[in-house]
Amino acid sequence: MATQPHLxxxxxxxxxxxxxxxxxxxxDRIADHCDEAETVxxxxxxxVVNATYEGQALTICSTGIGCPSAAxxxxxxxxxxxxxxxxxxxxxxxxxxxxxxxMIVANGAAKNEGTTKRYEDVSYPAVPDYDVLSALVDSAxxxxxxxxxxxxxxDDAYYAESGDVVDDWEAAGLLAVEMEAAALFSLARRRGLxxxxxxxxxxxxxxxxxxxxxxxxxxxxxxxxxxxxxxxxIALEAVTDL
Numbered sequence: 001m002a003t004q005p006h007l008x009x010x011x012x013x014x015x016x017x018x019x020x021x022x023x024x025x026x027x028d029r030i031a032d033h034c035d036e037a038e039t040v041x042x043x044x045x046x047x048v049v050n051a052t053y054e055g056q057a058l059t060i061c062s063t064g065i066g067c068p069s070a071a072x073x074x075x076x077x078x079x080x081x082x083x084x085x086x087x088x089x090x091x092x093x094x095x096x097x098x099x100x101x102x103m104i105v106a107n108g109a110a111k112n113e114g115t116t117k118r119y120e121d122v123s124y125p126a127v128p129d130y131d132v133l134s135a136l137v138d139s140a141x142x143x144x145x146x147x148x149x150x151x152x153x154x155d156d157a158y159y160a161e162s163g164d165v166v167d168d169w170e171a172a173g174l175l176a177v178e179m180e181a182a183a184l185f186s187l188a189r190r191r192g193l194x195x196x197x198x199x200x201x202x203x204x205x206x207x208x209x210x211x212x213x214x215x216x217x218x219x220x221x222x223x224x225x226x227x228x229x230x231x232x233x234i235a236l237e238a239v240t241d242l
Contacts, residue, residue, distance in 0.1 A: 009048055012081075028049075030060045085196075094177060095170060099204070104147070106181050109152050110172075112182075113156045201227070
């Protein structure tokens with residue numbers, strides 16, 4: 001197969017297990033938790049690194065922000081033989097009592113985005129693979145983390161996540177909102193891959209502590225400190241156990 005046009009990878013360039021953060025800068029942060037790492041390719045929002053964690057080979061690939069760029073990453077990773085994808089990201093809580101620094105493992109994603117509609121009917125579920133979900137929950141609990149398991153919303157319009165929209169998500173019992181899981185889950189299902197997502201809460205929309213507000217570090221709960229780093233450790237341990 002030809003070189004993938006966006007990720008710039010070929011067959012054999014990556015492993016069968018991939019951690020997929022949104023932020024390319026987080027690729028390096030995940031790699032810092034590994035024993036060794038080597039950059040494979042970098043183009044636009046996509047950075048691909050091969051690494052070793054506790055003797056297990058894995059790949060880290062950023063997806064950029066939102067479902068359109070995430071879908072490109074999933075498609076091209078599938079084309080070169082990837083079998084398991086684990087999203088490691090941040091998320092905004094939609095229920096009172098979910099604190100900054102808590103971990104959320106999604107067991108489904110509402111399709112409040114446009115990308116998956118080009119692939120399938122909105123009634124088709126966007127759900128993770130059970131083994132990946134279980135591995136993430138087990139890893140979080142083994143690390144004594146507060147982990148919430150439930151449905152999330154995947155949304156395209158970051159700056160429109162307010163008012164009646166948030167009230168409706170909250171009333172529906174959705175735990176939180178992020179921007180990539182629905183595409184990841186749906187495309188993985190369609191391509192016969194395993195996928196899951198663990199995200200750390202970086203704000204609570206119903207409590208007014210969403211990212212971008214002026215909350216001082218010393219006002220945050222202790223577990224909010226290094227919350228992304230802790231989520232990375234959970235995901236690395238889970239993916240090596242799969």
